[in-house]
Amino acid sequence: MCSIGTPNPVSIPSNTNSLNLLSPKLCAVQPHQPYQPLCIQSNPRRSSGRGGEEPLHSPPMAPAALAAQVLRGRWFMAYGSFLIMSAAGATYIFAIYSKDIKATLGYTQEQLNTVGFFKDVGANVGIHAGLVAEVTPPWLVLAVGAAMNLGGYLMLYLSVTGRVRPAPPLWLVCLYIAVGANSQAFANTGALVTCVKNFPESRGVMLGLLKGFVGLSGAIFTQLYLAFYGPGGGGDTRPLILLVGWLPAAVSVFFLGTIRIIRAPRPPAAARREYRAFCGFLYVSLALAAFLMVAIILQKRFRFTRAEYGVCAAVVLSMLLLPFAVVLREEAALFKKNTTPEARAAEDYTEPSTATAATKPAPAPAPVPEPPPVTSKPGARLLAALRPPPPRGEDHSILQALVSVDMVLLFTATALGVGGTLTAIDNMGQIGESLGYPPRSVATFVSLISIWNYLGRVAAGFGSEALLARHRVPRPLILAAVLLLAVPGHLLIALGVPGSLYVASVAIGFCFGAAQPVILASVSELFGLRYYSTLYNFCGTASPVGSYILNVRVAGRMYDQEAARQGKGRRHHLHWRPVLQGVLLGHHGGDRGGGGGGGGAGVEDQGVLRGRHLCKVQRGNEQW
Secondary structure: OEOOOOOOOOOOOOOOOHHHHOOOOOOOOOOOOOOOOOEOOOOOEEEOOOOOEEEOOOOOHHHHHHHHHHHHOHHHHHHHHHHHHHOOOHHHHHHHHHHHHHHHHOOOHHHHHHHHHHHHHHHHOOHHHHHHHHHOOHHHHHHHHHHHHHHHHHHHHHHHOOOOOOOOOHHHHHHHHHHHHHHHHHHHHHHHHHHHHHOHHHHHHHHHHHHHHHHHHHHHHHHHHHHHOOOOOOOOOHHHHHHHHHHHHHHHHHOOOOOOOOOOOOOHHHHHHHHHHHHHHHHHHHHHHHHHHHHHHHHHHOOOOHHHHHHHHHHHHHHHHOHHHHHHHHHHHHHHHHOOHHHHHHHHHHHHHHHHOOOOOOOOOOOOOOOOOOOOOHHHHHHHHOOOOOOOOOOOOHHHHHOOHHHHHHHHHHHHHHHHHHHHHHOHHHHHHHOOOOHHHHHHHHHHHHHHHHHHHHHHHHHHHHHHHHHOOOHHHHHHHHHHHOHHHHHHHHHOOOOHHHHHHHHHHHHHHHHHHHHHHHHHHHHOOOOHHHHHHHHHOHHHHHHHHHHHHHHHHHHHHHHHHHOOOOHHHOOOHHHHHHHHOOOOHHHHOOOOHHHHHHHHHHHHHHHHHHHHHHHHHHHO
16 A cells, blocks of 8 residues: 655655556555655565565465466466367278278278268368357367267267167268267367467468467377277277267366367567467477377387277376476466566556557548448348458458458368378378288378378468468468479379378378468468458368368279279279379279270280389388
8 A cells, every 4th residue: 555644755666667557456645745656565575685675475365366367367268278189180090990881880991981081071160160169168069079079979989880780871870970070070160160269470380389289189199099999909999989988078067167268468568479388399299299109109019909999098188288287387487477567567568558549649530431321122232242352461450351362272282182192091091002011001101191280280270381481482482382392192102003002191191281270370360360260160161062062972983993804892992002003193994995906905914013013012012
């Protein structure tokens, strides 16, 4: 409190800003004197030995206040988002358990690809999730996603294990996996969009980290499955469906009260520390990715016991807790600054100054742009929404963004580029099996895709931010370069060189991951953050469109045609290489339809040569 009528002046530290003394939070006007702030701090102070003073904190209250600030802070919200995203990528391990779906339900390859297509539709079509997020808080979006995840995958598990009699039809299985996979869209909308709005100045880095943890989720789920359910070396993968049903739902429910929009003032010191904190998260995630890669290589070379798989899973769970140390460090630094009255007064001063720094005192009111006329006619409102859009970077309406040329280009590039990599990822398990790779190697491909998917996302997030800031390289140009890098991976699969599937999985996984943050950051930079939830989810629908065209209509049909040509009814062990050559190089059975006798003989000779080469490839891959 302030002293009244003290004749002697109070000593003021020399490094105190005069504006701080005028703060109503620190001082009061003396009743019988002119305005002369004579303040005594409520907390006793002692000399710090450095020319200033520091408060004598009360030890019992500081830990409780720090814990409350940690739980309410932005950094703990970011940490909760990281954990939600690390459990929200179960759709990327579809190749592991798709073989059991095909075998237990008796599906053809085209039917299985149809199931995979609806999985991609559920994971990427999230326009309804964005519209829900526009009018509801993030916790409700996460709660809906948790319920959908548990219900969809649980029904799929009961169907595959034969506990639902009679066996459900194909459309119902597609509905189950679409509902379960659609929970990923709700998790992305609830956690990712909230983080971007809480850290708008670092959107590229934040998107790279969040999408990177999604990329690691496949390898994380594989380790947990082997520790909880899987017998040594793999086997029945049906319990994995149960794991991806309950674990993401439990994580989302645990952080329901944490994920929210936090509109706290950001002093310049906190803004400068953000990048350092993001680098801390990056280092921890890189260590986790390195451990997962070493574990996958060792599990490929040696046969682990259940206890050894349990040790690996325990290390993975422990490393997922390490980012919490970064949260404590950042919140402790903010807590230390906020406990001093000088910091609080400076924060009170800088908050309005950042909003009015570029304005003159008492400027003349600028003319407000003409608002759209208020009318009740739907046609007039539609025309008003379609009026000429604002410049790039400013907030667009939903219709203005959807009909723009920029959105058409982004949608097309995502459908054809990302859809092609997604087709290869979905069929990687069966491609490896048909080329003669052992079952443990097939699981290795999927895990390598997951890890390099993560590396591509964090590299694109940090790298695109640096290239844009230092060299002014636009993100669409970076996206084009990333999609071109995926071409060698597809060619390696088509050529079938022994051992090349490892390199192809690395290239395809990296490019698939690198495209994600670049596309999402481009959407926010082109159309603003006002309707980012809806626009982000609309651009995500391009992936299942491309997957349907390339996976179901092209690769699936060509696989079944090749199965009919090879005959013998063994559809689970057919060669994928002729199919991929037909897609990429034009060497498919369609060439044998119009030729006469001589042409037919030539094609048969080519088929014999392909069969002999495939035998050599399989013998070489068995050594790998």
